[in-house]
Amino acid sequence: MKTVSKSLISCLTTAILGLSGASQATIVTVDSNLSNGYMVVFGLDGSGGPDYNNYQFASQWGVADVKSTVGTSSMVLEANYNCYANSPGDGYWRSEGGAGAAGNKWMVGSTYVDVPESAFTDHSCNFKASISNYTFGTGYTVRAFIKGFASDYSYNYQLFSDPLTAGSAINLTFDTTGWGHIQYGFEVQGVNANPANSPGSATVNANVVVPTVYGIPNSGFETADGAQWAADQANGHTFSYPTSGGNPGGYAVIDGSNAWETWYAVFVANSGKQLSLESLNLTAGQKCTFALDMKLLSGANIGGLKVEFYPDLGNTGNMYPALTGDGSQWATYSFPVTIPAGTTGIKLVPLWGPNSSVAFDNMRLAGPIAANITTSGSNAVVSWPSATGRTYQVQKSTNLVNWSNLGSAVSGDGSTKSKTDAIGATKAFFKVIETTPANQ
Numbered sequence: 468m469k470t471v472s473k474s475l476i477s478c479l480t481t482a483i484l485g486l487s488g489a490s491q492a493t494i495v496t497v498d499s500n501l502s503n504g505y506m507v508v509f510g511l512d513g514s515g516g517p518d519y520n521n522y523q524f525a526s527q528w529g530v531a532d533v534k535s536t537v538g539t540s541s542m543v544l545e546a547n548y549n550c551y552a553n554s555p556g557d558g559y560w561r562s563e564g565g566a567g568a569a570g571n572k573w574m575v576g577s578t579y580v581d582v583p584e585s586a587f588t589d590h591s592c593n594f595k596a597s598i599s600n601y602t603f604g605t606g607y608t609v610r611a612f613i614k615g616f617a618s619d620y621s622y623n624y625q626l627f628s629d630p631l632t633a634g635s636a637i638n639l640t641f642d643t644t645g646w647g648h649i650q651y652g653f654e655v656q657g658v659n660a661n662p663a664n665s666p667g668s669a670t671v672n673a674n675v676v677v678p679t680v681y682g683i684p685n686s687g688f689e690t691a692d693g694a695q696w697a698a699d700q701a702n703g704h705t706f707s708y709p710t711s712g713g714n715p716g717g718y719a720v721i722d723g724s725n726a727w728e729t730w731y732a733v734f735v736a737n738s739g740k741q742l743s744l745e746s747l748n749l750t751a752g753q754k755c756t757f758a759l760d761m762k763l764l765s766g767a768n769i770g771g772l773k774v775e776f777y778p779d780l781g782n783t784g785n786m787y788p789a790l791t792g793d794g795s796q797w798a799t800y801s802f803p804v805t806i807p808a809g810t811t812g813i814k815l816v817p818l819w820g821p822n823s824s825v826a827f828d829n830m831r832l833a834g835p836i837a838a839n840i841t842t843s844g845s846n847a848v849v850s851w852p853s854a855t856g857r858t859y860q861v862q863k864s865t866n867l868v869n870w871s872n873l874g875s876a877v878s879g880d881g882s883t884k885s886k887t888d889a890i891g892a893t894k895a896f897f898k899v900i901e902t903t904p905a906n907q
Contacts, residue, residue, distance in 0.1 A: 501542065501652055504533035507575040515606070515658065517573035528576070535578040535653075544653055545668045546607055547574035548660035560659055570659035577612075579652025584615075585690065590644040594637065594651040600670040601633035607657035609669050611637045618647030627654075631669060682747065683736050683815065686830045688717045697739030704732035704819060714760045714797040718828040721819045724765045732819035733773075736830060741777050741812030747832060751810045757802045758833035758900060759817060763794035766823025772802045775814040780807045785818055789869040797826075799860050801833060801870050801900060833900040845891045851899045853879030861886040864896045873897070 506528045510521030530537060534545040550560045551570050562571040584590075594613050603609060611628040626641050643649050655669075684695035693708045696719065700706070703726040710717045721732045736742065749755060761770050771787035783804060791798035806813070817827050838851040849861050861873040877884050888895070 501535075501537055501578050501580055502530060503577075503579050503581055503650075503652075504528040504530040504535065505577045505579070506533060506547070509573040509575070511571055511573055511658065515569075517656070523572065530578055533576040533578055534655075535576075537578070541670055542578070542653075543668050543670050544578065544609060544655050546603070546655060546657050546660040547576045550574075551659045551661055570661065572659045573656070574659050575654060575656050577652055577654045579612075579650045582649045582651075583684075583695065584643045584646050584649055585684065585695075587643045587649065590642060592639075592641045592643050592649050592651060594639045594641075596637040598631050598635040598637070598669055599633060600668070601631065601635075602668055603657075607655065609656075610654050611639060612650075612652065612654055613639050613641040614650045615641065615643060615646035616648040616650065620648065683742065683830050684738075686736075687828060688713065688719045691717075693719055693734075695736070695738050697735040698733070699735070700726075700732035700819075701730040702727040704730075706732070706734075713826070714828040718826050720764065720824060720826050721770065721817075722764070722824040723819050723822055724824045726822070729821040734817045734827065736815040736817075739814070741814055743812050744806070744810060747813075749806060749813075749832075751806055752808050754803065754805050756833045756900065757804060757815065757831070758799050759802070759830050760797050760799055760828040761794075762797045762826050763790075763820070764824040764826055766820060766825075767794075768820035768823040768825075769794050769800070770820045770823075770825040770827060771818040772800075773816040773818060774802070774804050775816065776807050776810045777812040777814070778809075780810055787818070789871060791871050797828070798872055799829075799833075799862075799876070799900065801862060801898075838897070838899040840897060843887075845889060847888045847890045847895060847897065848885055849873075849888070849897045849899065850883055850885035853877070853882060853884045859884060860900045862898050862900060863888060864898075865894060870898070 504527065505525070507525040508523040510518045510523060512518040532549055534547050534549060536543040536545075550572070554560045560570060560572060562569050592613055594611065596611060601609075609631045611631065612625060614623050614625045616623045624646075626639055628635075628637050628639055631637070639651070641649070685693075688696070688708060691708065691710065693706065698706045700721075704721060704723045707720045707722070708717060709720065712718065719734060721734070723729070723732055726732070744750060757772060757774065759770075759772055763769060767790075769788065769790050771785055773782055773785050775782040783802075786802050788800045788802070791800070815830060817830065819825065838849055841848045841850075851859065853859060858876045858878055860876045862870040863873045864870045873886055873888055877886070888897070
């Protein structure tokens, strides 16, 4: 039997290819994306207002400590009364100590998202929201903001909305060019409050336009030091990110050649966070194929891939492909996956090679090609239509489990391409993987 294994890779071709980290503005509800909190504390002037010359401290706080409540369709911003409430006899936070004393610090609390500038391929961040239920009294200011930070956070530029009131419509646009990080969110300023006499709150409604990362961020490891990839290991594995020598350009390495035991070492895409199916143009129940370029630097065991399904729908287990040749050259390894019903997000987890040092590059989705197969004597001829600017890799299997590259990749030019394989009387299966240009 000789056939093209189309059923294993049924993803839409042009819809899912070329997705390596672009971004689009998508209307979503306010949810756990706003997961960062920060507090800056100043002293008070003689009239109970802020004395910005009397800086006290600034530090990362939890969102709950900033007194923000993030829900599934809205979030509530409150005055910062937690220090007052937790320190009834502390004169640092109260002008006279005791439960009824007035607060004596000016609190600037922020609830925000921190996104790498690379998420904005058009170099523009547009942040929108609406406000309802605004009950803050005089002396408290609530603003929306977008901030651009240097890569090391050493300096920044800040864009604020006008002070918000009930019914305020927020529409901020920020040129992200040249910045390392972009933050957007909300700031509440005012005296640390007595929770028994709350000065009010503000509710931020849904319809916040935030950047949704499409594709796999830094899929070709071109951004230095493995940006947007989480790494985890046990017992002596090491990670590195060479900037040249990849397929092409930068790449990543998991070196387990000196590990104390085989145990584990993994990368996790998108800084360890889920990638939504929407961002990959995938749907629950779909069959698709992920591709990963790998080669051996030492040892005999190539790396692999695990795909985790959320919410809490299990995973594929550790998928280790058969080694292509002796593994010393870059080769594309394919991982067919069926996405369970009910899945909304996935995590992509490239795996170590036990007792080996393995190089990784170009984590991506690979699409199906409408390939044809004919026989000519004892040869199988696989042909397919090509597109300019795309590359194609024919792969062969004798069992629909282990796949190997059939020759080198082929560059498309708009004509029909073909590969011939001498199969004799052996049963064989073929598929054609379309890939984006490396690191696109």
